[in-house]
Amino acid sequence: MRPVKLRYFAWVRERVGNDEEEIELPDGVADVAGLMTWLAGRDEGYAAAFAEPDVIRAALDQTHVDHDAPLAGAREVAFFPPMTGG
Amino acid sequence: MRPVKLRYFAWVRERVGNDEEEIELPDGVADVAGLMTWLAGRDEGYAAAFAEPDVIRAALDQTHVDHDAPLAGAREVAFFPPMTGG
Amino acid sequence: MKPWNPNIRVQAEPFDAAHESQRLTAGRNDVGALVTFTGLCRDEGGRLAALELEHYPGMAEAEIARIAAQAAERWPLMGLTAIHRTGKIAPGEPIVLVVTASAHRKAAFEAAEFLMDFLKTKAPFWKKEHHKDGASGDWVDARDADDDAADRWS
């Protein structure tokens, strides 16, 4: 178990009901996809946020990553919908 | 024979030694190419201006035309090098 | 070419496109082409009262810097500015500015389009609609056309 900061943006943030939190990364949660599955099981809000994980984008330490990216070493993990700036 | 205004620009103007003139279009000069051939025979300056007719662009009444365009009806004929504005 | 650093900012305040453009050419005689792109908030036929721009502080600046570095590697640029606003923005107001300077127009145009295509699809910003009837509307959906535009550069 090690501490990780989680950050949520846009409708992921709204559904989770929080913009950031510190968690202890559970053993067995090795990559981004695994973390989303684990988060979806926490409560209804998280379940709604991560109901369609394929749509969610992730960043490790403020860099875009794919869902199979290992969490090893990451201090900040962010989840958000596809970007719509510009 | 009918009067036509001729206009020259850039190095065509410099070689001809004149920016515009009024001429009587000789019988037998029917298109832009024919007019260039006739002009090239006038003196050394015109010969230098029209030495490479393929390079010269022409406009009839301020609209770009090809060298086979008939002169019939045109009041203003302009000759100039390829454009280099912008 | 003179060395230069991209000018990247994420800010709530409006920007002055003219001033930002002039900065890239001031005091130099080797810039032949300057392209400025301004993205503005539309009212969508009178429906919208505002757009609200959320962003990921830190990553937004870092990601724009990564996109700018790619553009600078790909085209012979002499200057590059990218400014993205955050917070509530009313219709008619500017949201994003990209300025590129180069000796020739092809590089300046292509780099500006490249920057905008990747700002749209990679920079962590999200738009939410606020409607004129007072309702807080939906988050704007990502457009497939924007992904296609970004894909053409790969």
Add this chain to the structure above:
Amino acid sequence: MKPWNPNIRVQAEPFDAAHESQRLTAGRNDVGALVTFTGLCRDEGGRLAALELEHYPGMAEAEIARIAAQAAERWPLMGLTAIHRTGKIAPGEPIVLVVTASAHRKAAFEAAEFLMDFLKTKAPFWKKEHHKDGASGDWVDARDADDDAADRWS
């Protein structure tokens, strides 16, 4: 879309790119993308004292209007400005301005590039170089790259 007329000018005086851009968006909330291209006089590594722009009065304006009409037919534009200067222009000074306004960036970018490609190859302007050593230099040669750029739109 509101009706609009292209703003086309051929003039010796400098232009104000910021003012011309603002004119296309002032008082309206449907423009989402504004592209401004400024072409500037380069000193070619310190060699040039000035460029002198000769033009064909009457035809220059008419030809730019024809090019603008083609752009307006091809892209859903909400405004278009094209200004070309004439006479002697010093390094660092602007020569040409194109501004395009549209709902989306693709149309604004493409129309601006189209306008510049055809201004270069079809509008009757010619550049002569004036050298720093006092010599009146050569007429600038037309570039094949400019013809190629124009050909890609056909």
